[in-house]
Amino acid sequence: MLGRRGPEQLEFFAGSLRDLIPDDHVLVRVDRVLDLSWLCDAVAELYCPDNGRPGIAPEAALRLMLAGFLLGIVHDRRLLREASVNLAIRWFAGFGLTEGLPDHSSLTRIRQRWGAERFRRIFARTVEACREAGIAKGEVVHIDATLIRADVAWESLGVRHADAVLAQHPPPEPDPAQAAKLLAERDGRQSGRHKKVCLTDTDASMATNARNRRLEPCYKQHTAVDDACGVVLDLEVTTGEANEGDHLVERVDAATALIGHVPATVTADQGYAYGKIYGALERRGIDPVIPAKKEPIRAKVPLRRFRYDARHDLVKCPQGRTLRPQRRVEHGRFFYSRAADCRRCPMRGDCLSKGRANKAVVVSDDHPALLRARRRKDRWSEADARLYQRHRWRSEGFHGEAKAWHGLGRAVRRGLQNMRIQAFLTAAAINLKRLAAALLGSLIVPACAIVDAWLVITIELVTGASLERASPDHCRSAA
Structure with a gap:
């Protein structure tokens, strides 16, 4: 007989929302390793202690933001709409089943009030937690940069002319000869002063990652990734025009301050193959695994x-x-x-x-x-080649993961500070994922060892043969 259900589904729910969420859900796993007990004291100076309406709890607001980046829901409106029907987000942020959620504009005001530097501290806390757990060793650090498309339309792009620049920044003593030269450059092929700029997001700049691709309004994220488990040690966001080589040493120094010691090896691609980079790393006692470019031959006497x-x-x-x-x-x-x-x-x-x-x-x-x-590139060892191969899937893999699953493929809001906040929250979410996976794996190992030992004993009893028992390290690698 064909079963049927009535239209009414009135039920009385008694219990915790946690009982309805699977144990392997990403928010459940991250909740086990997330500690925000320090957050209220860190932002207390931004709130009035005895006047005004009670605001949203800082931990609840940050948990809402982290839940959005963990699930790839980076727009506030969509996040709050999803949280109204998603039990996992409600439970992770600390809201009950029938409790009202804040308005999406509240998250915007909280970000503006806290500022980018406090979100950097939140990200740094995740790095410290990974370091204490032993998954951020800092022995080998991979440096790379990626372009992030700005949240602007093509129709918002304008052309920056030399006469407009002179009108806004007139020289102290007008020189007719210099003005004629600038006018000639505008009409000629020297178009550096007249390339397109974004009128709605002035912090974004036109850039591209390949010569056969068109310029787009972008930001650039410079990232330092640990080799052991892919933990993000440090990052910074600049305009798309920024040279990658000018930020490598700063990222290495910032990662050194977080992990507490100087990395033994730093890897990067050929975009960082400058003498100043090699010299700066050697002076810090760091082994640079960066493939040097061959010197171009453009003259009869190179x-x-x-x-x-x-x-x-x-x-x-x-x-x-x-x-x-x-x-x-x-x-x-x-x-x-x-x-x-x-x-x-x-x-x-x-x-x-x-x-x-x-x-x-x-x-x-x-x-x-x-x-x-x-000279070293000409005689790279197998270890150097393997390490550079790990650089490619560690650093570029992080950027691909962040763009594909956590909304970093495009800026959510406009302005450099908003882009920095987005980058810090994305990196913090990924670090928490790494930390949860590492701690969960350490909990699985003892069970694996027990099951393995039980199977060995059973086989010995049945066959009478003596078998070598697997070590916990073997079970850990198998898990």
Whole structure:
């Protein structure tokens, strides 16, 4: 007989919402390792102690935000709509079955009141918890950056003209010749001053991660990931135009402060292969596993034929003539030869460009470190190759996970500070996932060892053979 159910489902519920949520739910697992007992004291100075309406409990507000990022629901409106029908979110945030939820605008005001630096402290707390649990060792750190699409439409992009820049920032003494030069640049091919900018989110800048892709308004996140379990040790968000190499040392120093010691090895891709990077890491006693770029050959006499003598701070040209340092640039110096030496040189036609009387070569401040990195890349060991392979799936894997499952593929709100808050909450949610998985795994190991030992004893009783019992480490790896 075909079963039927009536339209009415009136039931009386008595008990805890926790009884209705599976034990393997991500919010249940994270709740076991989440400790926010310190949060009220950390934000107490932002609230009036004896005046005004009682606000939302800080722990409840933060739990709502973390639940959204753990489940990939990053928009406040959608999060509150989901929380009204999702028992797991209600229980995780501490709201009862019939208790009213706050308005979505309350979360916006709380973020604005707390500020990005307090969310950085929340993220740092997750790093400390992972370090105390032994899953953030800090021996090998992977550094990488990724672009995050800004929350703007293509119609909001405008063009920045040179005359608009001059109108907003006029020079102290107007120079007609300089103004004519800027006008000529605008009409010519030099379009650096006139590329598109975002009018609705001025902190975002046009950037791309490949030459065959169009520029998009983006932010850039710089991340340091631990090698052991993929814990995020440190991150920072900048505009999309920021150079990756300018932020690696800062991320390494910040990760060092959180883990309490200097990493033994730092890995990165070729986007960080600069002499200043190799030199800074070597001075900190860190082994850089960064594949050096091959020197481009764009002239008949390439730069690699000019030898730098670090002991005497001189450069020798292919004919043995000396180039001495004179003018300094941002990360290096210009070395110039004498015009008399170049006048008698047989390679003058191939070495010098038209109109020049002597040779000028730029040498970076840490050029010897760059040369050592190039020599090392030519004879990378298998361990170096494996470590660089781990860098690719550790750092890029984190960015892929954050974008695919936790809403980091696009900025939720506009402005650099809002983007930083989003990045800190995403990294904190992922660290809590790592911590919960590690602690849950440690609880499974004893049960695995007991079952394994029981099976071995049973086989010995049945067959009469003596079998070697598995070690707990084996069970841990199998689990």
